[in-house]
Amino acid sequence: MLRRVARFISGRLLPRRAYTVLRGPLKGSRFILGSLSGEGGGASVYLGEMEPEQTATMAEVIRPGNVFFDIGANVGYYTILASRLVGEAGKVVAFEPVPRNIEFLRQHIEINSAANVILKPQAVSDTKGTVRFSLGPDSAMGHIGVADEGDGELEVETTTLDDVVSELGIAPDVMKIDVEGAEREVFLGAARMFETARPVIFLSTHSDELRAWCLEHLRGLGYAVRPLIAGEDGHEFVATHD
Structure with missing residues (x-):
């Protein structure tokens, strides 16, 4: 009821x-x-x-004082969750390029008094600049690249994780990546970061090809990768480094 x-x-x-x-x-x-x-x-x-399994696992992993990067924050569900979990001593950096989502994300940060959140209205990629971004039919989802028929398109600012880590002077302890097909670019733009940081990574992949590339790349960095939901051989993973 x-x-x-x-x-x-x-x-x-x-x-x-x-x-x-x-x-x-x-x-x-x-x-x-x-x-x-x-x-x-x-x-x-x-x-x-x-998303009960994802939420519960993230709540187990994130600790007070952690730095959390929410890459593809959408309207901020995981941003607000992480904000509560890291507490006043921690930081959350939320990346989101879609204008509709950015507005909701700003409001959710405000109404939840999430003062430990830094909002980056950008797409994370392998270069800093601008890129064409294809919007889905409801303007809430999208991906970098040429628009499909019937979809909208806009130009968005891009940044890299290497640039953000250098700018803010903080590296993530935990990060979530859900970027609708730009997973490869996110990792390629974080080469310097991974020289010193080994965050726990919650990863969503959006094709079999990208899944294979990301898993190989992470294992090459020394990560152990497991399905986020036990028993499922899907496209959501948790990667940890000893």
Whole structure:
């Protein structure tokens, strides 16, 4: 019953109001209704049921005082989760190039008083500059490259992890990478960072080719890689370094 009510509210009422998460690691956090996609228009986040395995694993890994890089932050679900987990002594750096998502991300940082978050409205790549970015039909998702038929396109600023680490003077202890096909570029732009930093990596890959490349690259850096969800041979992984 509770879930049906939440879905009804999510889909029908007050689409720009912020509601409070009722349970789970994000209990007490607030998200704007309609900002998160998925079944029920994002109702699962308010019930503490959004991506439960990923959320639980991240909550186990991130520690107070950590630095967390959220690469492909979308509207900030994992940004806000990490903000709570790292605490006042930690930092979260959230990277997001899609204008619609950036606006929601800014609001979520504000309404959750996430003062430890640094927002970078950029795509992470292997070079610093600008690139054409293809928007999906709902303007919430996208990827670097030529737009598919019916999709929109815009020019976005790019940065590299090497440049950001140098600029901020901090390197990640944990990072999440979900960049809709630009995984290779993220790693290629972090060569200097990986000389000294060995963050725990939550990785989503978006093709079989990219999955194979990323796993080979990470293992070449000395990482052990396992599926994020035990027993599943999919495209989400956790990589750790001894």
